[in-house]
Amino acid sequence: EPEVTQTPSHQVTQMGQEVILRCVPISNHLYFYWYRQILGQKVEFLVSFYNNEISEKSEIFDDQFSVERPDGSNFTLKIRSTKLEDSAMYFCARGLAGDLAEQFFGPGTRLTVL
Amino acid sequence: AQTVTQSQPEMSVQEAETVTLSCTYDTSESNYYLFWYKQPPSRQMILVIRQEAYKQQNATENRFSVNFQKAAKSFSLKISDSQLGDTAMYFCVRANAGKSTFGDGTTLTVKP
Numbered sequence A: 001e002p003e004v005t006q007t008p009s010h011q012v013t014q015m016g017q018e019v020i021l022r023c024v025p026i027s028n029h030l031y032f033y034w035y036r037q038i039l040g041q042k043v044e045f046l047v048s049f050y051n052n053e054i055s056e057k058s059e060i061f062d063d064q065f066s067v068e069r070p071d072g073s074n075f076t077l078k079i080r081s082t083k084l085e086d087s088a089m090y091f092c093a094r095g096l097a098g099d100l101a102e103q104f105f106g107p108g109t110r111l112t113v114l
Numbered sequence B: 001a002q003t004v005t006q007s008q009p010e011m012s013v014q015e016a017e018t019v020t021l022s023c024t025y026d027t028s029e030s031n032y033y034l035f036w037y038k039q040p041p042s043r044q045m046i047l048v049i050r051q052e053a054y055k056q057q058n059a060t061e062n063r064f065s066v067n068f069q070k071a072a073k074s075f076s077l078k079i080s081d082s083q084l085g086d087t088a089m090y091f092c093v094r095a096n097a098g099k100s101t102f103g104d105g106t107t108l109t110v111k112p
Helices: none
Strands: A005-007 A010-013 A019-024 A031-037 A043-050 A053-057 A065-068 A075-079 A088-095 A103-105 A109-113 B010-014 B019-021 B033-039 B046-052 B064-069 B074-079 B088-096 B099-102 B106-111
Touching: A005 A088, A010 A019, A019 A088, A019 A109, A031 A103, A031 B099, A043 A065, A043 A075, A043 B099, A075 A088, B010 B019, B019 B106, B033 B064, B033 B074, B046 B064, B046 B074, B074 B088
Parallel strands: A010 A109, B010 B106
Antiparallel strands: A005 A019, A019 A075, A031 A043, A031 A088, A043 A053, A065 A075, A088 A103, A088 A109, B019 B074, B033 B046, B033 B088, B064 B074, B088 B099, B088 B106
């Protein structure tokens, strides 16, 4: 199966700082997703992104979050002003063109906010 | 809300034995996918097996197989010949158009 790469694998930041998490899927993928898993809790959907637009987002995805695909390749999740409770694993998933239901996950980025 | 339920928070099995993890789900869609993911202590999300809802045949992947009962909305995972490396959290996931919904997970411990 085509792979999804996420960078960095681990990010440590100070509260209030901006972070950008990156996902590098195969170039023909049109559908992208971000999920979050706070330690000890379930995996939560954040946002889905199709054709360079947000198609769906959860209540968690508030104004401090944004997504974009600036260069047609990397798919990024930006957290503008991190909070302690943003510490979590962030997973990017990609979907194959024309198949919204089939999602494959990247290895995740561990974000630690101090 | 459409949910995914894993009723077994923790399970254990002896090495080389067989274990079955249960999962039920709720959906109003006719077309969807079901997955089992494994999350070891490294916290990476590793795909174990997947099942397309329109396929009646149960998926198998080496020592892993599923029992997919569409009418009952049940999707259990059977692990045969359990190995120490199978120790992990296992998530049942339902994917519809737009997003995936995770169960709460089952922590599986394989004992030597």
